[in-house]
Amino acid sequence: MSSIRKNKAFMAILYVLVFLLLAEWLTPVITLTDTGHKSLFLIFIGISIIMAFLQIHWGISAAVKTIYIMWFLIHVYTESAIFSFEALGYILSDLRINLEALFAQDWAETTDIFRTILFFSLIWMAVYLIHYWVSFRLSIFLFYILTVVFIAVLDTFSPYNGDSAIIRIMIIGLLLAGLLHLARWLEGHRINKNIERLAGYMIPLFLMVAMATALALYLPKAEPQWPDPVPYLTSFSGEGGAGPGSVGRIGYGVDDSELGGSFEGDDTPAFRAEVEDGQYWKVETKDIYTTKGWELSDSAGDPVLYNNGDQIATEFEPGSEEESANAVLEMELDFPFVLYPYGVESIQMDEDIRYSYSAVDQKIEPLLSGAPFEPETVELQFNEPSFSLTGLRESTTDKLAELPPELDRYKQLPEELPQRVRDLAEEITLDSETVYDKARAIENYFERNDFEYSLTDIPVPEEDQDYVDQFLFETKRGYCDNFSTSMVVMLRSLDIPARWVKGFNEGEQLVDENGVETDVYQITNNNAHSWVEAYMPGVGWMLFEPTIGFSGSSQIDFDLDIETSDTEEQDPLEQPEQPELEEEEDPAAAAAAESSGPGFGERIGDFISQHRGIIFMAIAALILTSLVLFTQRQKWLPKVLVPYYRRRKGQQTFEKAYLRLLKQLDLYGIKREEGQTLMSYARYIDSFFGTREMSRLTSSYERSVYGGQPETVNWNELKESWEKLINRTTS
Known part of the structure; x- marks a missing residue:
């Protein structure tokens, strides 16, 4: 085994990265299968990797892993913290049942304990294979590619959201690939390095990966040039619609039990x-x-x-x-x-x-x-x-307690609803006196608090995450379902009956051949919509439209003449605001308008103004990296010069290579004194390194340049001496 594989510090870095890569495999499996106990599985992976790194005897390693698996089964399935005869008997009895089921080919009868053992066995084998690839093959490329494909497929076709996982995998994979390539290169050239010398190679790699990651995250992104193929692929399954985590096609659907995820327009x-x-x-x-x-x-x-x-x-x-x-x-x-x-x-x-x-x-x-x-x-x-303005003014909150029990189902909320959703509803309506005022306050909240209407990049809530809570406090980005559901939930948290409504909005008003608007509206799948109906005590059900960019049914107005003599004396806060009627854009048209918005130059300008701090730090890091590379150029420059001159031919190649060697020796610190002859300087170099290579090269150079006999110099014969000397300057 070469010295690089014996370098414990270098190999420890590799195994830490391997652990992080395996964790990215484990996370979606735990999430999608509802397995639980992720930390205990990670501990098992860590123990396995540590024993592989320390090269513990396989017998001891197997015993430790087996004991851990037995402890896990007892701890999780028997709720016993220690080994006991009863717990061991229960585990062994369960295994006997599973063996009988396997021999009978009755796969459905296998238990969770047996499936857990199989999962541990899979992890055990995966760690062994990766240990073999890293320690003996010095290559992780296949496992790296499989990891990327695995996460990408799960992100596309399952509820698992792999956006951040892909970024982590790319960073870990690039670091692993770079370090293993360095190890193979050092081994191929039989170069021995301690960890301090290896740091000179590793730090630039880490800096380059960090800079590439920062640029990828913060630079403007172009819109997708190809349509999403997922809806086309899933159409063959006959499912239609959008599953959680996938990009669905917009339109009227039936199943609303799991909201979230992105949509593409459908006209x-x-x-x-x-x-x-x-x-x-x-x-x-x-x-x-x-x-x-x-x-x-x-x-x-x-x-x-x-x-x-x-x-x-x-x-x-x-x-x-x-x-x-x-x-x-x-x-x-x-x-x-x-x-x-x-x-x-x-x-x-x-x-x-x-x-x-x-x-x-x-x-x-x-x-x-x-x-x-x-x-x-x-x-x-x-x-x-x-609707009567007088009735709306009289919709005081004390009348909510007098509502008939038939409306109770419109106040239902799950017990798991986060308290901060209720607190936000209270905060929004703190200054509202009537039920109607509270509803209007919530309806207007979204437009004034940095919420964004979009069909793309919309996440699906995690298993323990509330759909409304995620939208209100984390993403603030969504379409009608996000806005309408959030308003209904907040109204209900105030004991105001509310319900979620589905249908279509107005659509696009058509024009005739002369450009005159007609009385015909074209409604497409893009106009599928959801909104809110809330019950006002003494008035009845009313429509509310919380979604940004939508104005609601344009002709639902208020009867302002009922029991009012002078509308100018009314408190303007009590008068219901009539939204200005805007020509409604369907979501697809809005997306198209957005994509054809500011030009590339304007987007660059906006990006620079919004991310000045990050850009300054990136430029500073780039300058710092350049300075480090420049000051350390004597260490890495020969790695560039050797392959460059190795491939070149001709009489002038040797002369240029010799002059380049003189500069490299000067950078290394062996300076030629003023007035010193080349041969005297060459003898000093040979005594310093304990070689005769510099004298040989100098003699050939003087014969070629000063003796006028360049044809007598054979670069192919001198190349090895030149490479040996210039490589000495990197240590």
Whole structure:
């Protein structure tokens, strides 16, 4: 074994990096399988690596590992801290059961204890293989590539978020690869170095990796040039939709039990609406928040059936306008439900349809001969609700205690909800006197506190993490589901009944060939949306829109004339603010506008202004590194010069190489005195190093330059002497 492998300090650094790399394998396995006891598994890996590093006899090593595994099984599965006959008997009995199951090929009967033993065996073998690769092969490339692929696949196709893990793996892998390459190079050249000398090679490697990491993290990133292939690949499984941790395609979905993750835009047309003003098209509501998403409570009573043209009674009473409005929906996707605006009065279709309205989720489902029906054209009559300012002023918090018990399910919250979510809701509404004021305060909170609307880079909550808590206090980045769910949860924490609503927003208003706006709105999958309904005591249910960039249903207004004589004398804080009607952009259009925003030069300028401190530190580190490399150039420069001159030929090559050697000797500290002849200087060099190489080279140089006989000099014969001398100057 070469000296580099006997260098304990150098090998210890390698094994520490190996431990960190193995930990990156262990973390996603523990996370995805809900195994637990990660620290105990890491201790086992650490013990195994330490014994491999110290080259403990295999018999002793196996005994220690076996004892640790037995202790783990007893500690975890028997809750006994020490070995006992009862605990050992339980473990052995369990193993006997598993052996019988294996011989019977009844894999489902294997127990957790047996699977844990198999997992420990896998770790045991992995450590042995890595020990072999590091200590004997001096190569970790295969395991490094497998680690990158492993984490990348899990990050793409599972709930595991490997963003930070990939960065750590790249840093660890680059350090390992660089150090092992250095070890192979030293071994190949039979160069012996102690740890102090090795530091001269290792420190530049660490600095380069650190600088590359800093630049990768803080420099501006270009947008992806290719579409995400994951939705295309997952489409073959028939699952559709977006699973946790994956990038899904936006659109109306059914399962909301696990919210989170990124989405890509989808401009597939869903339906067209011919209506005078844009509307929010409601589909359903959900009422049970689970810390990860939404579910629907059990049915509370039978649905109500209506015939074509019947007056439909929902929880939003039609407004007081003298004439109702009409809307005609031309469906382009098949939906087994009716999309309806607020204040709907009646529904009409050509077929002999009946409509089932459920008070549990407010969904209207068309039935043809008792079976679900997917309509092609729907005609609706509606009258948009209006709300009394007097009633909203009287929605005091003491009336919340008088609400009927039917509304209790809209105040449900899980016990695991972090207390800081409740505290934030209290803080936001501290100065609000009425229930309506509190709801508006929460609705406006997101726009004023650095929250960002985005469909990309949206994380999925960890197993022990609350979806709302993550959004409010950690990411502050998301789309409608994040904003609407957070508002519902905060309202409920104040005992205000609230529910989560799903449907579509207004869509894009179409124009005719002359550029004039028509009464037709195109709604695509990009317009799938969620928002909030909250119950105001004495008034009823109201729509609220907390998502940044969305203004809510544009025609839901307030009846400001009820019991008011002089609106100018009203307290402006008590008057509900009418949001300015903006032309709504769907998420895909917003993403496109964002991607085509500031130019490259502007982005660079913004980045520099925002990260001056980091850029200054990076420049300072670069200057410091350059100074270190310059002052230590006598140590690393020969590594560049030797391969350069080794490949060159010609009569002038020797002369240039000799002059380069003189400069290198001067850098090394053996300076040529003023007036000293070359041969005298050469004899001094030979006496210093104990060689005759410099005299030989100098004699050839004088014969070539001063004797005018360059053809007598053979560079191939002198090359070895030159390399030996110049390599001496690096020690």
